Amino acid sequence: MKKTTKHIVIPALLTAIFFMVASLPVGLLGCRNRGLIAALFAIAAGILGIVAAVRAITGKVRGDMHSSLWIASALILAIPVIFIVFSAT
Numbered sequence: 001m002k003k004t005t006k007h008i009v010i011p012a013l014l015t016a017i018f019f020m021v022a023s024l025p026v027g028l029l030g031c032r033n034r035g036l037i038a039a040l041f042a043i044a045a046g047i048l049g050i051v052a053a054v055r056a057i058t059g060k061v062r063g064d065m066h067s068s069l070w071i072a073s074a075l076i077l078a079i080p081v082i083f084i085v086f087s088a089t
Contacts (some may be wrong), residue, residue, distance in 0.1 A: 003045055007069035011052075011076040018080040042080040049077030 018041040023036055052074040059067030 001070055003066065008076070011045075011048070011073045013079045014041065014048070015076055015079050018042060018045065018083075022083075038080075039084065045077045045079075046081040049074045049081065052076045052077060 020036060021041060026034065027031060028034075029037070052070050056070035056074055057068045059070055069087045
């Protein structure tokens with residue numbers, strides 16, 4: 001698996017699935033189920049984003065040249081969490 005696929009495409013797919021679920025009509029899944037599924041994807045993205053951020057920081061400290069890809073992964077995975085936080089206010 002290429003590094004760009006691992007660090008850019010897969011997190012972007014998780015983010016896209018989150019927005020797809022969040023934009024489904026209420027009549028299709030119901031309001032509660034749609035919200036729970038979207039929240040599940042947002043929590044999963046948040047946890048994976050934290051893991052990616054920790055890997056990026058440890059990579060930066062060790063001088064790994066691929067740590068910028070981990071930073072990109074963490075930023076992409078933060079998008080659903082930010083959306084949930086701002087839509088709740």
